[in-house]
Amino acid sequence: MSQASSLDLLYLMIDVLSGAMILAGSFFIIVGAIGLIRMPDVFTRMHAVSVIETIGAGLLLSGLMIQAGPTLLALKLFFVFVLFFFTAPVATHAVAQAALSAGETPQLSEDRRSKTAAATPVNSNDNEGADD
Amino acid sequence: MYTFATIAIIAALTLAVTRAVRGPTIFDRILAGNTVGTLAILLLIAIGFLFGRPEWLDIALTYAFLNLIATLTILKYVRYDDLEYDSSEKGPKS
């Protein structure tokens, strides 16, 4: 009787823990995505994206791993986690390097102050060629 | 719980696609494209758990590998003069 109830408690704890991790991961994913929209230039946006790829995905995958238990599934999730761990920084590093070498410079706070009230990129559709 | 995660990922996906659509520089698009790839992987996993058949995480691994290949290809060509960097794409500062 007491054993069963302690097992129940264990399952409850696992559920609560994994649930909290999944929710926190989702929260960070949204935060990162908002950062991708709101940040002023490509380098700061990169910073926002890394939130998704590290803590967001990390927490989400860890939560799912706890939920999956000691199965093949958890191992696969772990592989995805490790893969993120290696590839995401490489991709971001590549973007940063390419942007720098192409003459893109990080926006400094002086740049922002010197700008007029419309500090955010003006309607970016200007750059796209509407063909009419 | 899974539903919430799925909704969060889809919201993030929407925002990332918005960034890819709006630009303004080519690097924003590349970054957003990379993020869309990442979020597609997470979406796949979340949907798998949500609908009760999570055993296809293999696909997620494929996505991650191919995402890396695409990003690195694009960036190699941007960086090593193989592709003219287009000045009209420079965004607000030009």
Added chain:
Amino acid sequence: MEAYINMVLLTLLAIVTLTIVRQRNLFSVVVLFGVYSFLMASVMIVLDAVDVALTEAAVGAGISTVVLIGTLHITGSEEMRPSRLALLPIVTAAATGAILIWGTYDLPEFGKADVPINTHVAPFYLEQSIPLMGVPNVVTTILANFRSFDTLGETTVIFTAGLGIMLLLRHKSRKEASKILKKDVVFRVIIKLIIPFIMLFAFYVHFHGDYSPGGGFQAGVMLAGAVILYSIIFGAHEAQRVVPQSVAAFMIPLGVLIYAATGAISFIYGQNYMDYTALASYPKDAHHLGIILIELGVLITVASTMLSIFYAFVERRH
């Protein structure tokens, strides 16, 4: 729930398409096309087409991008501003769209089971896959067994396309060594670390294709992707020391031959073409063996074709 996720993703797909239409910088178009492919693959996942999603992600986001970039690099990346008014094309496209939308009124509603497409021959495949072949992945069964003639045709088409590209783009070898990302320690170390796993995983996708999504097509694309990745970081010269162009060219017909020969073995035992029961004494083993063999043919052809395409474009630079 499925329907809503599906609708959101499709809307995003439409937005990206609109941007592709309007965008005049071709480089951006290629990047957006990669985004489009990932979204399409996600839609396929929601629509339960896992094998298709795997292929679409591998091909659309991986190989397509590489090939398009390779071309852009030869041709330049800016589209000219069109000189004439685009009224007629808009009218044509809109009229076509209107007619097609009118046509959808007779199409079945989304997600219904009792429509002709889902009641005709599909239940037979779903019911007979395990009893006849012992293979749980019905897509693999149909691809490599029930309809293996189709797949032979497709493999031949890929072979032909690869042949055409090699005829078009050959004979222009570059003299100077390709630019290697020498200083980029990060890329070199990480990519070296990752490439073996990509290859291992490609073989897993191939040999586990009976039980999970995957098969020769996807594995072939991934194998080619691994070599392409190597070539991107360490230079095409290095990659051609590993897999020379001639080997890649030789393997394109080899795959088709393996495929066709596997079918022809049945002749010796007096059976029909592509009847795998001749391959082993126990029918289910024979089916497994046959599927693995012809998928191996597909893998070799696809991988070497994709690689040859990549080499052809890389070698063609000025």
Added chain:
Amino acid sequence: MDILERIALHYNYVIMIFLMISGLYIVIAKGNMVKKLVGLSLFQTSVYLLYISPAKIIGGTAPILDEKYKIYSNPLPHVLMLTAIVVGVATIALGLALVARIHEAYGTIEEDAILENDTKNPDQDNVSGEDQ
């Protein structure tokens, strides 16, 4: 209300048609050949969607058999589209190879410029541009 419901139930087809006519529009209206091939690719992708959409059954699952599930989506369109995708990229690559050769022969890949070039010197055999 009726029409909204109809659109909701046929949403996949509506989007499919939109992608299709976008591809069609690019192929007709744009002069740049790489862009044309991207349009062709869009058209092709819309066909994948057309095939896969009716195969989905609400409440069903992917066609990988398991004791636990009764309803599966239709596997036949999946097979057809799977091969079509790989063939599609091979043929698009063939088209791109042709574009590369056209660029070598004419120095441009804009349709208008090529036509102009052809009408200006009709006798000259442009295709033998191997001398570069």
